[in-house]
Amino acid sequence: MNAPALPDNTRLTQVHLRVANLAGMLPFYQKALGLVVVRQTNGQVVLDTSEKGPGFLHLTEDPQAVPHPRLATGLYHFAILYPTRAELAHALKRLILQNWAIDGASNHLVSEAIYLRDPENNGIELYVDVPRSQWKWRDGQVEMATESLDLQELLATDGTEPAPQHPAAATQLGHIHLHVPDLRQAELFFHELLGFAVTQRSYPGALFLSAGGYHHHIGANTWAGKASPPPNSTGLISYRFEIPDAGALAAIEGRAPALGFEVVKAESAEGREVLSLKDPSASWFEIALG
DSSP: OOOOOOOTTOEEEEEEEEESOHHHHHHIIIIISOOEEEEEETTEEEEESSTTSOOSEEEEEOTTOBOOOSSSSEEEEEEEEESSHHHHHHHHHHHHHTTOOOSEEEEOSSEEEEEEEOTTOOEEEEEEEOOGGGOOEETTEEOOOOEEOOHHHHHHTTTTOOOOSSOOTTOEEEEEEEEOSOHHHHHIIIIIITOOEEEEOOSTTEEEEESTTOSOSEEEEOTTOSOOOOTTBSEEEEEEEEESOHHHHHHHHHHGGGGTOOOEEEEOTTSOEEEEEEOTTSSEEEEEEO
C-alpha cells in the first residue's frame, strides 16, 4: 500500500522537547539563537523569532528527566531554516558572540548548514537552502553530499555589520532528522502511511523524504542503534507537520489501522484537530490541518 503524495505545501511547524533544567536552557535559545519567548507557563516555554509568532519550539521541563542515552533512537537534530545566506551568517555571528561551540559546518549541495548542540545535548542544524534551480535530480533522487563549508566566506556575506539580536521573521523550521531502529520501518511509516516521497536513499544507513519536491523534510538513520530511550529521558517528545488538505488528513487516519498504527486524536490550542502517531524513533508524530 502506497499513500498518495502529500500536498506540496506540507511543512514542519513545531518541535517539542523535554528538558531537565528550563532555566539552564533558555539563555542558549534566547541569546545564542536569538529566539523570543512567545508565552511561558509553569514549566513550559514556547519560542519563536518574535513575540507575535505561533511558536515553533516548545520546551517542557521535567526535573526528574534522565539524559537521553547516546546510543538510542530519538532526535538526531531539528533544523532551523533561514531565508537568506546573510541570515545564516547572522546566526553564526550570534554563536560567536556567545562563545558557543559548533560541531561542524557542511555544504550539502542543496543547502549550507551549521551543526551544534544545546546545553542538554539536543542536536540542532542551522541552514539556508541553495536555490532550487541548482538542485540536481536523477531518477527521482536529489543529489546531496557532505562537503566542507567555508565559515569565513559565509561571514563575509554579511560584511562587518553586527548581527541583529533576533532572526528574520521568515525564519522557520525546515526539517527534522531522527535516529530510528530500522529504515524499512521508517519507510513504511513516513512513505507508505503518511505519503512523504523518498528523495535520497544512497547515504549508508540513512533515508531522506519530503513533500512537494523539497530535498527533505524528514531524515532517518540507524547510526545510534536499535535501543529505545527511557520514557522520561530528555529530548524529543513530538514534532508537528501541517497540511492544507482535510481530505489528506482523513486519509492518513483511515490508512493507519491497516498498516498497524494507532491514531490518537486531540485538539490543538487553536481548536484544530491533531492526529498523533508513535513514529519509529519512539517520538510522537503529529499532523494537523494548516
